[in-house]
Amino acid sequence: MRISGLVALNDVSFSVQPGHIVSLIGPNGAGKTTAFNVISGYMRPTAGSVALFGENIVGLPPHRIAARGLVRSFQRTSVFNQSTVFDNVLTALHMQGKAGLWQSMLRLPGFLREERSLREEAAQMLDFLGLAHRANDLASNLAYGEQRLLGVGIALAAKPRLLLLDEPAAGLNPSETQAFKDMIRRIGDSGITVLLVEHDMHMVMSISDDIVVLNQGLRIAAGKPQDIQQNPEVIRAYLGSGLKRAQD
Numbered sequence: 001m002r003i004s005g006l007v008a009l010n011d012v013s014f015s016v017q018p019g020h021i022v023s024l025i026g027p028n029g030a031g032k033t034t035a036f037n038v039i040s041g042y043m044r045p046t047a048g049s050v051a052l053f054g055e056n057i058v059g060l061p062p063h064r065i066a067a068r069g070l071v072r073s074f075q076r077t078s079v080f081n082q083s084t085v086f087d088n089v090l091t092a093l094h095m096q097g098k099a100g101l102w103q104s105m106l107r108l109p110g111f112l113r114e115e116r117s118l119r120e121e122a123a124q125m126l127d128f129l130g131l132a133h134r135a136n137d138l139a140s141n142l143a144y145g146e147q148r149l150l151g152v153g154i155a156l157a158a159k160p161r162l163l164l165l166d167e168p169a170a171g172l173n174p175s176e177t178q179a180f181k182d183m184i185r186r187i188g189d190s191g192i193t194v195l196l197v198e199h200d201m202h203m204v205m206s207i208s209d210d211i212v213v214l215n216q217g218l219r220i221a222a223g224k225p226q227d228i229q230q231n232p233e234v235i236r237a238y239l240g241s242g243l244k245r246a247q248d
């Protein structure tokens with residue numbers, strides 16, 4: 001991937017196995033966000049290919065890629081601040097709903113049935129997120145970490161098979177980070193594949209099945225957490241920052 005003459009990603013290749021939690025790590029400017037942009041269709045790669053469930057998706061717009069099961073949760077998500085937590089999730093589920101406009105406007109039986117089942121699903125989602133006790137609060141009144149959890153809930157409402165999380169622990173305090181870590185595990189346990197970019201090495205080392213390391217646009221390592229922690233090139237590229245802290 002070239003961006004105005006600069007090679008942001010150079011021959012980077014890796015795969016994400018179904019059901020795994022995979023972390024993409026590396027120092028600032030390594031190319032992690034660029035990789036996410038390419039994978040999710042926000043940037044068209046200058047060369048190479050991206051395959052999703054075996055099919056090439058290069059050139060497809062992000063919403064088409066999302067419809068194929070790859071959903072991305074952004075650092076700043078589209079939480080509706082003036083709606084309740086419950087309504088945020090319900091609206092997101094509605095966007096996946098089957099009832100058409102006329103059914104909804106005329107409140108036909110199909111719509112009412114779907115509405116009931118979506119409300120149940122929204123309640124289950126809040127349980128899953130650990131936000132059930134906040135259901136009736138305005139989203140704007142949530143703590144920062146809770147807003148981030150809700151943002152993931154909104155992404156989950158789109159029913160991903162592969163969920164991309166961009167620095168989920170950024171700006172979270174230790175207990176919020178723990179809550180997030182637990183939730184990512186639960187997402188993985190529910191059968192959803194997770195690819196995340198994260199700087200918190202404690203989190204990365206404890207939840208990842210596989211880790212891919214980028215440095216200056218190159219893939220310098222890929223493997224299991226224990227191998228990555230002992231990889232001399234990774235230690236060199238990362239020493240003094242994340243990995244060192246994780247080993248302390």
Ligand SMILES: Nc1ncnc2c1ncn2[C@@H]1O[C@H](COP(=O)(O)OP(=O)(O)OP(=O)(O)O)[C@@H](O)[C@H]1O
Nearest residue numbers: 003004006008026027028029030031032033034035
């Ligand atoms: N839109 C852009 N215009 C110009 N250069 C860009 C653009 N996006 C990324 N780059 C460059 O591409 C390289 C990779 O950046 P990228 O943001 O992908 O790194 P990163 O690993 O996500 O870093 P960080 O951890 O700081 O978020 C950097 O040299 C960056 O300056």
